[in-house]
Amino acid sequence: MASEVSVQEVADAMYKMIKDAQGMKKFKAGDLTKAMRDVYGDAADRKTCKAAIKELIDSGRCVYTYFGGSFIEIPHDEGAANK
Amino acid sequence: MANLPNTPKLDELTKGPWPSFVSEIKRAAERSDMCKDLLGLLERSYNEKIGHWKHGGIVGVMGYGGGVIGRYTDLPEEFPNISHFHTLRINQPAGWFYTSEALRTLADIWEKHGSGLTNMHGSTGDIIFLGTRTEELEPTFADLTAAGFDLGGSGSDMRTPSACCGKARCEWACYDTMKACYDTTMRYQDELHRPMFPYKWKFKFAGCPNDCVASIARADISVIGTWRDDIKIDQAEVKNYADAGLDIFDDVVLNCPGKCMKWDGNTLEIDNDYCRHCMHCINVMPKALAPGDKRGATVLIGAKAPIIEGALLSSVVIPFIDIDEEYEEFCDIIERMQDIWSEEGKNRERVGEFIQRVGMGNFFEAAEIDLIPEMVTHPRENPYIFFEDYYEEGDEEEEEE
Ligand code: SF4
Numbered sequence A: 001m002a003s004e005v006s007v008q009e010v011a012d013a014m015y016k017m018i019k020d021a022q023g024m025k026k027f028k029a030g031d032l033t034k035a036m037r038d039v040y041g042d043a044a045d046r047k048t049c050k051a052a053i054k055e056l057i058d059s060g061r062c063v064y065t066y067f068g069g070s071f072i073e074i075p076h077d078e079g080a081a082n083k
Numbered sequence B: 001m002a003n004l005p006n007t008p009k010l011d012e013l014t015k016g017p018w019p020s021f022v023s024e025i026k027r028a029a030e031r032s033d034m035c036k037d038l039l040g041l042l043e044r045s046y047n048e049k050i051g052h053w054k055h056g057g058i059v060g061v062m063g064y065g066g067g068v069i070g071r072y073t074d075l076p077e078e079f080p081n082i083s084h085f086h087t088l089r090i091n092q093p094a095g096w097f098y099t100s101e102a103l104r105t106l107a108d109i110w111e112k113h114g115s116g117l118t119n120m121h122g123s124t125g126d127i128i129f130l131g132t133r134t135e136e137l138e139p140t141f142a143d144l145t146a147a148g149f150d151l152g153g154s155g156s157d158m159r160t161p162s163a164c165c166g167k168a169r170c171e172w173a174c175y176d177t178m179k180a181c182y183d184t185t186m187r188y189q190d191e192l193h194r195p196m197f198p199y200k201w202k203f204k205f206a207g208c209p210n211d212c213v214a215s216i217a218r219a220d221i222s223v224i225g226t227w228r229d230d231i232k233i234d235q236a237e238v239k240n241y242a243d244a245g246l247d248i249f250d251d252v253v254l255n256c257p258g259k260c261m262k263w264d265g266n267t268l269e270i271d272n273d274y275c276r277h278c279m280h281c282i283n284v285m286p287k288a289l290a291p292g293d294k295r296g297a298t299v300l301i302g303a304k305a306p307i308i309e310g311a312l313l314s315s316v317v318i319p320f321i322d323i324d325e326e327y328e329e330f331c332d333i334i335e336r337m338q339d340i341w342s343e344e345g346k347n348r349e350r351v352g353e354f355i356q357r358v359g360m361g362n363f364f365e366a367a368e369i370d371l372i373p374e375m376v377t378h379p380r381e382n383p384y385i386f387f388e389d390y391y392e393e394g395d396e397e398e399e400e401e
């Protein structure tokens, strides 16, 4: 039986992954989910990962961005924006 | 009269009896500085033959990953009123039915927060609000939700499902398109607002094979109404069409793709086993012919317009389902297919392209969908599925002989 992992723990691990790669690589929801499965195995099932992403977005720690596809990133200034 | 920019090129597009987007922007420019600058920028683009828009990738409303498309002009000093010009997609009601009060509410919200320009409707089916500033996004969203509206999809999420008017207004509807569209929109709210797929995923619901929402060419999941019994014929009405001058042989029988109709001048016969359910005869003689009584839908997968790769038409997954009664079964199959694509699809790979890459047989096998003879590219032509079990059994028998 898979060991338990909380939504918050998965959200924190996702956040670290996003932060560590900031400026170098962007992750989609699917990338984060697969990475969590590698770390936590079946305990980080799709439902838990979905809830973790929701937590990251709803808390404002991360935002969805669109650059030819939708990614999850730490909020940053819009490169194209006019002040 | 507002002081509008000089736009000789755009003015060409106001000539003639047909509606003109330039005339509409000019009307709106009487009250909106955004529209005034938009006219100036457009004229400049027409002169220089280049666009002056930059794509944004971050703007949105809290919690949502879709529904807002960021736009900025690259000439903000010259056209300061459209230095931000973001688009909002608003989830349209199923079948695009509005009360005039709802339309006025939408227009008021948009004149308060944006340019006032709308596009009714975008190709996804959404109500499109064209042009606002970043700081107006949340207030617009708040007013929209207070009025009972919500944003639609954009990016790598489930796009706003759309449906033809179906049973609300059309006698050909073989299932309740508006209900299926509404139920799908509500069931998949997470998928609509929180991009979680490799790329976009569209549902379109058409009540009959006329496919007024062009689902077969545009939707990842096309749900097209059909019937499984015989076309209903009212011979007296057929005769009335003939008496009124319709050339039934030339205009109906010869155009039947199934070559399954006979007309002897008095009686119309249809060999329904060979009918392709194309709707041609029914469209030509609506008073005389109608879809049968055993109505439901065919579900297809994998259409897309040419963006990254070429255009694809969709392929049959479920030849017939009574979707009004079997909606849960429909969702179960959809979710299994979605899971495979979510897991294995590449970034920006539509499910149709994914299926082309891995093979239809493998895709269906992974999604645990039984292969059946109806899943062929063209009726009675090459099946793209290799029936391994069938051949293995046959091989064994041959060996025994
Ligand atoms: S697709 Fe068929 S049912 Fe729907 S509006 Fe068109 S003709 Fe009517």
Ligand code: SF4
Residues within 6 Å of the ligand: B255, B256, B257, B258, B259, B260, B261, B270, B274, B275, B276, B277, B278, B279, B280, B281, B282
């Ligand atoms: S629906 Fe199309 S294929 Fe069927 S009988 Fe009519 S014209 Fe022929």
